[in-house]
Amino acid sequence: MPLALYIARRVAVLVPTLFLVSVLIFSLQKLLPGDAALALAGEEHDPVAVAAIRAKYHLDRPAPVQYAIWMGKVLRGDLGESLRNRIPVTELLAAKLPVTVELAIGSMLIALAIGIPAGVISAARRGTVIDATANLVALSGLSVPHFWLGIMLILLFAVRLGWLPASGYVPPWEDLRRNLTTILLPSIVLGTGVAGVMMRHTRGAMLETLGADYVRTARAKSVPERLVVLKHAFRNALIPVITLGAIEFGRLLSGAVLTEQIFAIPGFGKMLVDGVFNRDYAVVQGVVLVSAGLYVLLNLMADVLYFLANPRLRGS
């Protein structure tokens, strides 16, 4: 099967997937208790004002009609506007996407830089003190709550040492240096969590390949151990790790609620949570739709890479 056809088929699946996601998120939101118009009205419970809000945002229409109105706009490229601050959702998404992507890349870099070497070393030194230590570190990375780690890092690096800013976000085109300093701590918080997962998977994959026949053959040919590990075993172990990386990256792109809250970073996660609490339906739907789309696309990219890397797939 040619690659183009493979991609075309996968993209075709994307459309119904997103449709299902949108129906699902829309229905789930309607299940939320609490009156959206009342939430939007704030402290003023004046019935006239509440009724005006309800009419303005079609909240008085049946749910399927509301969905149809929204979908009709989405198909024309209009995701509606935030019920709370009246900013168009597309504009909000465009402003937040670079922030979320940058945070995801930063976290991924840290995860890879820690997780893969640690996984390789602990597999190569299986059963030693190094292996146990690496496992312990990975497990703590996974178990330590982001919330706690974030606060601790802020207290150390921002309050005590004063090296890094405690919160806020500055776009790279405004001030690159400040941008990198603001993104560093949250990337560490998110990255260490992912690093734990990456380490465990790298270790597992490495142990599998290290036990494979061709590795035994390489050792029998007295290939230096360093080459056996890095060239023969590592390359093959990398394939499942790439897949996992793509999934984790997709997860990071859907926003990191707590980390964004603590560091006051205006990304998808914060927007989504604020949207839910304010019953800001258009925002919630917009964020979910876009992150679902990104997630699916990333998986597609991973599959394509896999397809290219593995000749056996092309035949089937």
Next chain:
Amino acid sequence: MSLTRLITLTLALTLLIAAPVAAQSVLRIGLNDDPDALDPTISRAYVGRLVFAGLCDKLFDVTPDLKIVPQLAVSHEWAPDQKSIVIKLRPGVKFHDGEPLNAEAVKFNIERHINTTGSFRKTEIGQISSVDVLNDLTVRFNLSEPLVPLLAALTDRSGMMVSPKAAKALGDKFGLKPVCAGPYRFVERVAQGKIVLERFPDYWDKANIHIDRVEFVPITDSTARLASLRSGDLQMIERASPTDLPEIRGDNRLKVTGVPELGYQMIPLNVANGAKSKTLADARVRQAIDLAIDRDALVAAVFNNEYIPGNQWVSPSNYYYNAKFPVRKRDVAKAKQLLREAGQPNLTFTLIVPPERDRQEAAQIIQAMLAEAGITMNLQTQENVTMLTNGRKGDFEAYFTFWSGRPDPDGNVFTQSTCKGAQNDSHYCNAEVDAFLTKARQVPDPAERKKLYDQATEILMRDIPRLQLWHRRVFTGYTVKLTGFTAYPDGIIRLRGLKLN
């Protein structure tokens, strides 16, 4: 190995760029929330008012002791029947787009507040039936009924004037690029990120504005907000939590001030709103609950005495507090007796509490206090919007909420206590209370008004449609480098006179 080199390089780069950044004449204020639309007509959330304080001047303002003083106006005069008011405007005031603030602009703004669909100002100033332009700098508001609290409404968003030219050009997108007549003009907004304002060179009172830029940064987590203040990323935080105080006070680079809020924390009791009103319909039962609560102990236990025990719709230090009814001592025996008289000695009811620390902890303590009077109060946690919706529908016996407070007494009691009041979820209805509160809207003299409010309070203290429990203090934390700050009971930070050294 190249990876090691890469890591070393990254670390070196990080250290290189990690030097502290010093900003000059930029004031960063940490907000508890992201504001909603920056349009005075459709703004709802309290937090937006902090931004408006820099952006949009108002016809009037309040002083720290709640006196009303002119801002964009210079004077006002009520007609003898209180059915119209003449306002003289400050000459030479310009909007951020250079347009003049004149009588025509004021007329435009008042009409915009009243006629815009979804306006939240209509409930505040909807009694203005027409606006007459008397000359370039004088307007008259004609009212459909006497409404003294109108002036207080003009100290808030209803009194904010926006540029008519910009408002016409931007339509309902005005909130994305607000153009007002305040000391700072709008630069940009990153939703959930920051709102940036810069000094307006043609401001009418520019001699008192010393800081070049102001940035508002919403940080919802209070620990993170405090850490940002301590690290110097923020210079001020609004509504600091009482739990933050020891840390702020222990840091010699920081200061904190607190003033009693205008509002109150309360538990509305269901008096007559639907089927669930049966349990607490008898006033004696409500009095028993009230008597079983030790407010002093509650405030000491949950808030370390940083807040003020209260029992009325204004705090004890307020002019309109009825001193005949101070916060009562707890009286369990009397409470039990009242319950017996009402035939409900084993009273059981449910209090709905939102998942928020202050109210959750207070609810648990109240639960224990009531238990000693033989009252079983079950606690049910409901997310805030759900709770308010149920309150509206009458699907509650009691719920734990608050009123943020208004400078004019009317704003703290009228819609909460009158029979048709929009905030009256209890459906409490007393013709006498209605009469006193309505009359108080028509009397401009504070001493006369106080007599009317005292009479209404007396009835409310007997009927107890809601338990008023405590008043918060509004704490503002800031760096010692900041001078010229005065705390206001509305919690709004006035930027006039502030200096950063």
